[in-house]
Amino acid sequence: MLLKLQKRTLVLSQIIGYALTIFIGVTIILVTSQFYFDIKPLLSQQTDIFKSKSAVISKNISVFKTIDKEKIYFTDKEIKDLKKQPFTKSISKFNSATFKINAYSNKTENVPVFYTDLFFESIPNTFLDVETDEWKWDVSLDFIPIIIPENYLNLYNFGFAESQRLPVLSKNTISQIEFNIQISGNHKSKDYKSKIVGFSNKVNSILVPEEFLSWANKEFGRLNKNKTSRILIEFNNPSDKTILEYFNENNYSISKDKLEFSKLVFFFKSALIFVFVIALVIIGLSIAFILLSLNLIIQRNKELLLNLYNIGYEHNRIAKFYQVLISSTTVLSIIASLIISNIIRNYYLVEIINLFDFTENKNYILLFGISFILALIIIYNLLIVKNIKKIVIPKNEK
């Protein structure tokens, strides 16, 4: 009887509307959160290349600059200005060798005979993305460790070796090969043993320890003053759009790809957050909507509810029908959300696994869904009892 009586107080369209909006809101929240957790390792993996948020910049070389070479160097004023920019965390100049360098192999060694001119540069160790125990030098050592860009090896393996019918080399093999370096200048020369001890993804140059280059420039260098043509810059936030604007204005060249990727990550995260916030708004509105609807139902049926209380029905028992109704609607809607969210996740996981080397992350959908159910049910049950109590019990009786 009580059920029959209270059922008549409901407006079905309001309940369906609520079920639909809470379903949509919770589904979006569950999918976006889970999607974020799933691809988070993928994003950090990709951005590892750009871990230190740094890039190498140089001046663009134009026809005029090939004639006037001085223009490829950064002036002290330009370096100061770059340091002052809000996006700059720190900068470091590339040290260049100002003496002649030759690399060659001995006939006796098990490597093809070669003799080539080389160049060396150096940067502070903190900017390096290679960690090796062999990266050290002092005057007493006759060995110079060298780091080359990883793409040099690729260039050799997939370009040069292919066309010259030479064997392809792995990083490990190439690190075993020892060769000789001769440096000369100021009417003297010195021979060293050398080896490639690492491959850099960040710095596109042939690097030697800074201690060695400073010493060798003093001993063999042609110039008194070292000029800076390339600068390694570390950013506070590589997605800062003013970076590219500044470099374009000053006609500096930068490895944009890496910046673009970071920008992409930033936009992707922003889009996820935006969708997440929209879903939160939808959920908030649906909660407000059902609470308002309930309040309306209670107000419209105030007389009926009061009569029930007058003939002996406790406020908790009167509230029970609305509590069960809203709670079960919420539970069913969120269960539907859980199912749909898992289906969507399985679908996008297949796509991601096809595209990337990807290990599946933990599934948080059930945990989040149950948390939603518990939180909403507690809120609703407390508010419904409170509202019914407010209507049926005279003030003095409370």
Add this chain to the structure above:
Amino acid sequence: MSIKLINIKPTYMSDAEISASDIYLQESVTFEKGKKYLIKASSGHGKTSVLNFIFGNNTNFSGSISYSGIFSNNVFDLRKSKISYVFQDFKLFSSLSVFENIQLKNTLTNHKTVEEIENLIEKVLLDHKKDSLVKKLSLGQKQRVAILRALCQPFEFLLLDEPFSHLDKKNIRIVTNLIVQEVSKQNASLIMTSLDETDVLTFDKVLNL
């Protein structure tokens, strides 16, 4: 159970409106177990208010009420098994049938069986309306349903607020018999309000408001 009103006065009535009363502003008025009381007054003198104060759904009064010596603001607990009330405005549920309205109350205590309820409906000559919605009934029919509903629970006090205002003599006689039977069966007290003196029941005490 006995009910004692001590210095009762509605807060919404002026002193002039409640002068010369047997209840309001009396140091103590006691309704004893097993007795029948009539509260008599013309319209607007607060007859319904007295019953509402006792029933606990109007708390706008000064003074206090004790139930078997216990002062309580929460009379709700007494409504299921101690105090039953026939409201002047019936307080029936118009979207339920005659039987459902009575059963809605009866299910709280299961005081009567379905047969007993059907019997009572038959006795007040509403058996043909048993399954009709209350909203389709006349005032007199509704009044009879309200009285039957009040009888379908255990009680020690039966409050009747102008219970025969829409009934003819024949129906008054029928429902009075039922009321008297149930009151004596439960050894309960009865407090009834009326505009005038009435001879349908024998009262132990008549109180003027």
